[in-house]
Amino acid sequence: MRNICMRVNYDGTHYHGFQTQPGGNTIQDHIENAIFSLTGERVKITASGRTDAGVHAYGQVFNFKTESRIPVHRWCLALNAWLPEDIILTDAKEVPLSFHARHMAKRKTYRYSINPNRFPDIFHRRTQFHHPTRLDIEAMRRALQLMVGTYDYTSFASTQSQKLNHVRTVYEAHIEVDHSFSRPGSDDQGIIHIYVTGGGFLQHMVRIMVGTLMDVGEGKKTPEDIPGILAAKNRTKAGPTAVAHGLMLWNVEYDENVQKT
Amino acid sequence: MRNICMRVNYDGTHYHGFQTQPGGNTIQDHIENAIFSLTGERVKITASGRTDAGVHAYGQVFNFKTESRIPVHRWCLALNAWLPEDIILTDAKEVPLSFHARHMAKRKTYRYSINPNRFPDIFHRRTQFHHPTRLDIEAMRRALQLMVGTYDYTSFASTQSQKLNHVRTVYEAHIEVDHSFSRPGSDDQGIIHIYVTGGGFLQHMVRIMVGTLMDVGEGKKTPEDIPGILAAKNRTKAGPTAVAHGLMLWNVEYDENVQKT
The missing domain is CATH 3.30.70.580 (Pseudouridine synthase I, catalytic domain, N-terminal subdomain)
Structure with missing residues (x-):
């Protein structure tokens, strides 16, 4: 065996x-x-x-x-x-x-990709949420940092979650903007990739974090709202669940020794 | 009208x-x-x-x-x-x-993408030539520079070409290597993007240039062979025609004033 x-x-x-x-x-x-x-x-x-x-x-x-x-x-x-x-x-x-x-999975990283520009990106449309609205990326960055830490993430979990304990740790999160398909001189915002690394995630957690960040990017919420949303432990306080096809499981990490034969 | x-x-x-x-x-x-x-x-x-x-x-x-x-x-x-x-x-x-x-097109740029790694890149396989052979990218770079200039590109044209004059100008060409999907610690070579800008191109010209560069990358030809291949004006001296799906028309440039109403 x-x-x-x-x-x-x-x-x-x-x-x-x-x-x-x-x-x-x-x-x-x-x-x-x-x-x-x-x-x-x-x-x-x-x-x-x-x-x-x-x-x-x-x-x-x-x-x-x-x-x-x-x-x-x-x-x-x-x-x-x-x-x-x-x-x-x-x-x-x-x-x-x-x-x-x-x-034995120690850390998992997800990537969520948003295309905020006018037209779909023809070569990446199956892995990007096309939402043609200019976003305030700096505000999204500030809000994302306020989601990092050890919290009860009930506000960021599906109401269908079967878990008794909603405390999770998000170790690290950041936003990268890819301009490789932005035409010089255009006002294209590039493609927004949101990376989130945690010890474990609740159902829809990353997609709800992203939906909330998009509310921040559109000015419907502010970064300063995030602590209150976390503290509320109430799904209705966070933003919508972003569509599935923008999400990618990006990496899974283990302790090196558990994989050695 | x-x-x-x-x-x-x-x-x-x-x-x-x-x-x-x-x-x-x-x-x-x-x-x-x-x-x-x-x-x-x-x-x-x-x-x-x-x-x-x-x-x-x-x-x-x-x-x-x-x-x-x-x-x-x-x-x-x-x-x-x-x-x-x-x-x-x-x-x-x-x-x-x-x-x-x-x-009125003044300059056209094509991009050709090669995945030299063991497995297809699942999210970009429709726009990459998957050729799982380690390539000498520096040799390819040197060879590519020797293809830049004003030459008779008969060696790099389909034998079906209907054009009487095969003299064309390649203004600029370079190779970029994209590691955004390379896993840290792997010996993955990344994705090779070859950009070629010219005033006009003969039938299959970019694809034959790329096929020849791949021969160089595999060591079947050397950068020093390129001037002789050009001088021969003979299609059989160059490498194979690289597959179509790795090629992308990347940009077309016009004099600014011809587009002004």
Whole structure:
């Protein structure tokens, strides 16, 4: 028996999220079917966490136990051959049998991308929220910093959240503006990428943080409103839930030693 | 009668190139049909130049004559509503009746993108040539500089070229390497973007330049071979024609005064 840990990138556009569900067509289903095609084994994979329908991943991590003797360096190419082209495995390694991709994830980073310009960005529209409204990016930066820390994030959680404890830690968050597709001389604001790193996230937490930042960017809220929104522990005080397709699971980090065989 | 000049971005993946042809489904067909839907006029648009099947554009320019009185600032949104989502008009202005998008284009820039890493880049695979071979980017840079100048580019033209004169001027060319999707610590080479600006290009010229640069990057040719390849005026001396989908018409420039009404 071996424990294999893999990294996967996916374009979530055409899938019903990561985790297996009755309707099928999830990332997990496709990967488990590819493993079956390759090895004849019916395994269950364990990811660092689920992603919602339409959300993308650049570096999702999962593990699974297998009896297969296929050398670890061959797993990616072999499984990619069985996967649709919008799901690509990029790394594989053998890890201790005790490794668990969800329980042992130390930090996760999400990226949310907003196109505030007049027209959709044709080459990136599937991974950007197109919201053609000029935004006050500096105000958004100040508001974002006020969301960093250890708080009860009830105001930033779906009311469907099943968790009893809504205290989470956001370690770091920042905004980068990409002008690589801005035409010189235009008043294009560029593409706004919001990165948020935390120890764990509540349902819709990043999307509600982004929806609130957009309210700040439009002047409907101010950075100074953020502490009060957190303190209220009331979902109705925060902004809307930003659309799923602007969100990407960007990175998952583990303690180095837990992944060493 | 007015002359309207517009800028258009398109993802060429699903089209048979820019220019109308018997098989249909070209960018030109879609734009002319949208103009008909909006105005009831059957116009012919004139682009800065054609692009081949599968080639993309970020800033293609075209013009057309119309009797329509629709204010110029409304053309983009109005026509985009009639266009598929992978063709997006971004600019419209009225220009002198004498303006001609092809004859008056002074400089055109193309970008060619190569992914030399092990796996396709899931979010950009439609605009990158995935060629999983480590490349010597510095050698490619030196070779590219030796292609800049005024030369007979017969060695870099399709043998189907109908042009009598193959002398062209390449004004400027450079390579940028984008690491925004390189994972820290990986030996990923990043994404290689090759930019080439010239006064005009022969059929397949940029793609053959790129195919030749890839031979240099792989060590099959050296930068010092380039002057001899140019001097030979023989297509067989250059490298292969790089695949269409890595190519993007990046910018078209005009003298400022010819576009002023």
